[in-house]
Amino acid sequence: MSFLIDHALRPIEHKLDEGIPLSLEDGMALWRTRDLHTLGRLAVRQKERKSGKNVYYVLNRYINSTNVCYAACKFCSFARGEKEEGAVRMTADEVVAKALETGTNFNQLHIVGGHDPRQLSLDYWLPLMRRFKERLPHVQLSLFTAAEIDYLARRHRLGYREVLTKLRDAGLDNINGGGAEIFSERFRREICPNKVDAANWLAIHEEAHGLGIASNATMLYGTIETLEERVEHLIRLRESQARSPGYNAFIPLAFHPDGNELSHFGWTTGLDDVKMFAVARLMLNNFDHIKAYWMIQGLKVCQVALQFGADDMDGTHGSTDEERIYHSAGTQSGQYVDDREFRRLIEAAGYVPVRRNTTYDVFPHDWKPQTAELTVA
Template identity: 45%
Template sequence: MSFESKSTRPRHSFQTDDKALLPIAAKVEAGERLSFEDGVALYRSGDILAVGWLANLVRERLHGNTAYFNVNRHINPTNVCVASCRLCAFGRKKGEAGTYTMALEEAWETAASGYSEAVTEFHIVGGLHPDLPFEYFMDLVRGLKERFPKVHIKAFTMVEVAFLAKRGKMTIAQTLERMKEAGVDSLPGGGAEIFADRIRHIICDHKIDGSEWLDTARTAHKIGLRSNATMLYGHVENDEDRVDHLLKLRAVQDETGGFQTFIPLAFHPDNTALAHIPRTTGMLDMKQIAVGRLMLDNFSHIKSYWQMVSPKMAQISLRFGADDIDGTVVEEKIYHDAGATTPQGMRRKDLVRLITEAGREPFERDTMYRAVTRSEDTFTVAV
């Protein structure tokens, strides 16, 4: 494959004490696709700066000095969930203390509250509620579209789509078509976790399996709904599991081209059944972003989700392969229930500062990575 360079900065030759990286560096510099064995070698390398240098090389070929962000809001309509995933601190069984389910009016009011700048995206995910009918979710989306016609609605993970299909006695394709008709513009990438069956049986055996997640994404892409893709790392998976996950995403992207961005998600163990597992280190966080950039040669964007890795590490990641640090979020619940200590939201000006102080050029985007221009309390999107 080849890249059109957007960077005019001079390059220095690659240097490392890890000889296993030398043939990989030759491939990267030539724009060649990396193998499973290359991915494992990257994860096992102790030379994080060399791995990061290679990832940054690819990142700057694609995006130059640009770093993307958006002004978005997360809406989690319910935390009631039939699943009992060991990785989760958000979901609650029906009738348990701490459960909530938003009435539609409450959800619409939440979308409009608590932030002074107009958002360009609503990011909607929640629990697998045993009683809420399919039409509740469609009415939620329709109501948002009526009230905020300019806002992109990114709603329902592959796991939620499969659950809603079962609840509505429809095929995956029929469910996605209904969602699209109601006003869903794209899908988030959550629920992918790790695709390997061995791992899913430990951390999330109540969810659809990896093949079903990929099939759902494939179907969404084929009917014109783009999506994100994620990987949850830092729990019980190994290097081979991570590479396998990346290659399966890469294969679907070869087929459909429908993934917008890849988002590595650091596992937060607090308040979960896996609370004995230590949190990820900065070394692993940066390596995951870098390896994702190097292995996913057909993904345009790699996102460093500041809520998961912290704003400071998100800054650093902009030199380790990431070109996007997500958005304002406003009120994040899922990872904070699992012990995240980052802010629940961030102002647009703070995201701009993070990017600028990292030596990158801020670019406010919409969900489809089109330029956003602001005037007072509204915005326009480049077509």
């Protein structure tokens, strides 16, 4: 027996059961429906087809190694000029020390930063990556966004393939999903004209996948974009995954309004947030994972998102002060969630907590590396 109340969703339910990708019109119907319960149940059904009762989390370290950047994206509260108050630029030693501050029992090092003319160079990153991989081979390196890769390529006058090959050979496992924002040209022209364009963002990820580097994808929602542009963004990601598979997870990023030029848009609503997870789960039939990133929508919304198609709560982070992007923009989330809290929240939502690394290899929750005694130097 069908559980549909909004009968406009019936043909969509049928397509999902048949494994047919949803169209732009289907995506718009999902956004417009007021039948939130059906939307959630359809998304949960799709999620459980992908990952059953599992919900994933990772023990990780998260660092913003520099906030120096001149790209001037209007939604950004994080960037600073080199001499501006609040500018932070970590040395390689500081990055390693920060990552190891609370021990070596983690599976992912996640670093993103600004387009820093001094720090964002291969001369800085390649030795740092090799040093890290030699000492902690169990830690996967999830570094840079496509915007940073584009900056590196232009800076060193290299093609994307050359830059990515050097990074892969130094130990890069995964490219982070940021920098995608909204793919619409209208949006990028108005909001972030100085960073990588949509075609090159996609080209970088596809090139990376071809070289054996995994990646994630994001979408920044909650400013000038239309609902249609949100759905088109998801369809472009789905097409990219079909051309060059390698995206592991999609992560919706809710706009945060403090301290940037777009403050007048305010906060996204809880309704918009949970719908975003469900629409993404239903549109992205060739993505295995939809991530509810607690730093952004908050732990409580992210737990509810598990009933709207999300199957991942991201990572512990493991530091007291290192996430600056969303903290500059007003997030009320803290800096650290321990793995016991993830397991408690996931179990309370009726799911099975599963510890993973970046590429979704799974570990017993009490797994520990053999390299625990290694020192920083």
